[in-house]
Amino acid sequence: MADSAGDLRFSAAAGRAFMSRAFLAAGLPEEDARQVAELMLLADLRGVDSHGIVRLAGYIKRIRAGGVNKRPNIRIVAESPATALVDGDNGMGHLVMRKAAEIAIAKADKAGIAWVGTRGSNHAGAGAVYAMMPLAHDMIGLYLAVANNNHMAPWGGVEPLLGTNPIAIAIPTGEEAPVVLDIATTTISFGKIRNAADNGERLAEGLVMDYEGRPVTDPNQAEHGLLLPMSEYKGSGLSLVFSLLGAALNGVATGRDTTTNADADKPADTGQVIMAIKAANFGPIDAYKRRTDKVAHDIRTSKPMPGHAAVRYPGQQGHATLLERNRSGIPIRPPLQKSLEKLAGELKIAPLEISK
Amino acid sequence: MADSAGDLRFSAAAGRAFMSRAFLAAGLPEEDARQVAELMLLADLRGVDSHGIVRLAGYIKRIRAGGVNKRPNIRIVAESPATALVDGDNGMGHLVMRKAAEIAIAKADKAGIAWVGTRGSNHAGAGAVYAMMPLAHDMIGLYLAVANNNHMAPWGGVEPLLGTNPIAIAIPTGEEAPVVLDIATTTISFGKIRNAADNGERLAEGLVMDYEGRPVTDPNQAEHGLLLPMSEYKGSGLSLVFSLLGAALNGVATGRDTTTNADADKPADTGQVIMAIKAANFGPIDAYKRRTDKVAHDIRTSKPMPGHAAVRYPGQQGHATLLERNRSGIPIRPPLQKSLEKLAGELKIAPLEISK
Numbered sequence: 001m002a003d004s005a006g007d008l009r010f011s012a013a014a015g016r017a018f019m020s021r022a023f024l025a026a027g028l029p030e031e032d033a034r035q036v037a038e039l040m041l042l043a044d045l046r047g048v049d050s051h052g053i054v055r056l057a058g059y060i061k062r063i064r065a066g067g068v069n070k071r072p073n074i075r076i077v078a079e080s081p082a083t084a085l086v087d088g089d090n091g092m093g094h095l096v097m098r099k100a101a102e103i104a105i106a107k108a109d110k111a112g113i114a115w116v117g118t119r120g121s122n123h124a125g126a127g128a129v130y131a132m133m134p135l136a137h138d139m140i141g142l143y144l145a146v147a148n149n150n151h152m153a154p155w156g157g158v159e160p161l162l163g164t165n166p167i168a169i170a171i172p173t174g175e176e177a178p179v180v181l182d183i184a185t186t187t188i189s190f191g192k193i194r195n196a197a198d199n200g201e202r203l204a205e206g207l208v209m210d211y212e213g214r215p216v217t218d219p220n221q222a223e224h225g226l227l228l229p230m231s232e233y234k235g236s237g238l239s240l241v242f243s244l245l246g247a248a249l250n251g252v253a254t255g256r257d258t259t260t261n262a263d264a265d266k267p268a269d270t271g272q273v274i275m276a277i278k279a280a281n282f283g284p285i286d287a288y289k290r291r292t293d294k295v296a297h298d299i300r301t302s303k304p305m306p307g308h309a310a311v312r313y314p315g316q317q318g319h320a321t322l323l324e325r326n327r328s329g330i331p332i333r334p335p336l337q338k339s340l341e342k343l344a345g346e347l348k349i350a351p352l353e354i355s356k
Numbered sequence: 357m358a359d360s361a362g363d364l365r366f367s368a369a370a371g372r373a374f375m376s377r378a379f380l381a382a383g384l385p386e387e388d389a390r391q392v393a394e395l396m397l398l399a400d401l402r403g404v405d406s407h408g409i410v411r412l413a414g415y416i417k418r419i420r421a422g423g424v425n426k427r428p429n430i431r432i433v434a435e436s437p438a439t440a441l442v443d444g445d446n447g448m449g450h451l452v453m454r455k456a457a458e459i460a461i462a463k464a465d466k467a468g469i470a471w472v473g474t475r476g477s478n479h480a481g482a483g484a485v486y487a488m489m490p491l492a493h494d495m496i497g498l499y500l501a502v503a504n505n506n507h508m509a510p511w512g513g514v515e516p517l518l519g520t521n522p523i524a525i526a527i528p529t530g531e532e533a534p535v536v537l538d539i540a541t542t543t544i545s546f547g548k549i550r551n552a553a554d555n556g557e558r559l560a561e562g563l564v565m566d567y568e569g570r571p572v573t574d575p576n577q578a579e580h581g582l583l584l585p586m587s588e589y590k591g592s593g594l595s596l597v598f599s600l601l602g603a604a605l606n607g608v609a610t611g612r613d614t615t616t617n618a619d620a621d622k623p624a625d626t627g628q629v630i631m632a633i634k635a636a637n638f639g640p641i642d643a644y645k646r647r648t649d650k651v652a653h654d655i656r657t658s659k660p661m662p663g664h665a666a667v668r669y670p671g672q673q674g675h676a677t678l679l680e681r682n683r684s685g686i687p688i689r690p691p692l693q694k695s696l697e698k699l700a701g702e703l704k705i706a707p708l709e710i711s712k
Binding site: 111153161169171238243256295 | 434470473600601643663
């Protein structure tokens with residue numbers, strides 16, 4: 001099939017340049033355009049294909065429709081030595097979160113830990129990108145986001161009161177690839193549902209239900225259904241507490257009052273959190289990295305389940321993908337490449353350069 | 357059946373007094389005995405029957421075998437404005453965690469957030485008890501613990517490298533019962549496995565496996581098996597990051613090197629974390645509580661799934677149980693009551709007073 005991944009690739013440099021051109025053409029200042037492109041590309045490089053360049057057209061649509069502020073005044077509106085609340089002024093979520101992470105790292109450097117919440121933000125792409133920012137400072141990073149669409153019912157119910165609210169945590173290592181966990185609180189993601197639809201597969205029961213609580217196994221019906229929480233009341237409870245930490249604490253409406261991002265011309269008022277912990281405050285950093293290395297190594301060399309080639313820890317595959325894609329480029333499916341060509345035409349910019 | 361719960365009850369005062377007597381007789385100082393009893397009773401009052409008085413005999417055994425330090429010097433060994441590392445000096449985990457929570461609350465009051473890790477600690481009972489301590493100060497509480505037995509394999513593997521590592525999060529409310537989530541990272545707990553064994557029921561597949569990855573459905577075989585992580589790689593990943601945050605960061609051995617607590621005469625060197633966030637630093641506390649109240653209320657009054665009487669949010673049932681048990685006493689099963697009578701005989705103390 002011409003559709004299979006691997007036929008077409010683009011280099012990291014080409015992806016960065018194309019996305020920068022697109023955001024610049026849509027009206028973002030040059031430096032902001034470059035930063036958003038860089039943060040989106042990190043998702044593509046680590047293999048989080050659902051949160052990188054595939055989102056470009058959607059973001060551009062919101063910017064052009066006036067749903068996102070092109071010249072935001074992203075600023076601290078409340079703070080204490082180890083906390084801050086950042087108002088994103090409806091700017092691109094990537095810019096808001098980058099600033100929030102910088103503030104968290106600076107505060108954690110002095111206080112040992114810092115927690116920075118956002119309001120008036122927007123979708124920021126892959127959570128792991130922000131959770132990993134503290135790593136370069138030998139800090140642990142944690143990211144929470146509250147989704148602007150409620151695709152989940154609280155466990156035992158059938159009303160959409162909760163989002164797929166993800167959490168990402170990144171932990172420094174020495175020799176091993178960093179431990180990076182990035183998960184939504186639902187059992188299945190829309191990305192996997194779309195894959196099942198593309199491949200003509202049915203969904204197992206227990207992943208999606210309709211508004212009467214009946215299982216939905218046709219992936220083409222799933223987008224109108226409710227995603228089930230991971231591990232029943234556990235995922236539902238985690239999604240709820242993330243709503244109360246990442247939205248309600250920051251003054252962002254959540255639960256039944258959630259601002260949806262269904263209309264491209266309306267602000268989404270997204271709430272997020274970034275936390276950074278300075279590991280050296282608990283003991284020598286090298287000793288910590290030796291311990292995290294040892295655990296990571298022991299897991300990936302442990303005995304696999306029959307049928308599994310090897311055991312992997314979270315972050316291991318993303319790091320391997322990063323190395324491979326930096327070398328060989330990022331695979332892109334022809335339908336996406338074609339839609340980006342169309343976008344380039346609309347924006348009157350040079351298209352994404354395909355390497356082979 | 358004489359065995360059914362509800363036939364026998366003891367009052368909160370009787371439970372407190374009996375457990376205090378037991379710890380005093382085992383050699384704890386009077387004030388420490390009283391505090392551990394109080395913290396254990398809170399679990400019983402909120403209906404966490406697996407983590408309260410049922411654990412008394414096990415704790416006493418460890419104390420008498422010399423596995424726990426009766427006169428610990430619980431102290432801060434490293435700190436920054438918003439973090440601390442507490443060495444529990446192998447004292448009772450309840451005392452170590454209580455002190456850690458007090459430190460976290462005092463630091464969060466000044467810095468906005470605080471994170472306190474422990475090493476040289478022991479099993480501390482129910483995580484919710486500590487996560488809830490910040491609530492009285494209008495703070496959010498979060499507790500993590502790293503288990504001293506590895507009952508879980510990393511997802512895709514069959515070696516026991518991870519614990520059931522729980523997380524508890526408590527969030528302040530105004531009129532509604534506080535939101536309190538307290539979950540382990542496995543799909544099923546040993547408590548539920550024991551219930552299935554008692555009731556002659558088989559376990560569903562996907563909960564427990566043997567060391568070759570085959571399903572274990574006989575609850576009587578399950579204690580020799582591996583508990584499966586909640587939601588596959590997600591629960592496995594969360595357990596791993598909790599190990600690296602709650603043990604490795606505090607200088608506690610984890611993963612393959614975990615110190616088990618199998619021998620009652622050996623220190624367990626448990627690692628835990630308590631975090632507190634001062635909600636008022638993000639906006640007026642009353643407005644936050646109105647938002648958390650609204651979400652809690654909307655969930656518990658939302659439409660239930662067919663077959664469910666009502667939707668409940670985490671913490672709602674525990675609070676109702678607390679009110680009911682404070683009024684009517686705590687139910688106790690005859691076998692437990694008999695074993696506590698035996699314990700009283702061994703310790704030469706007055707037995708637990710049964711109210712009816």
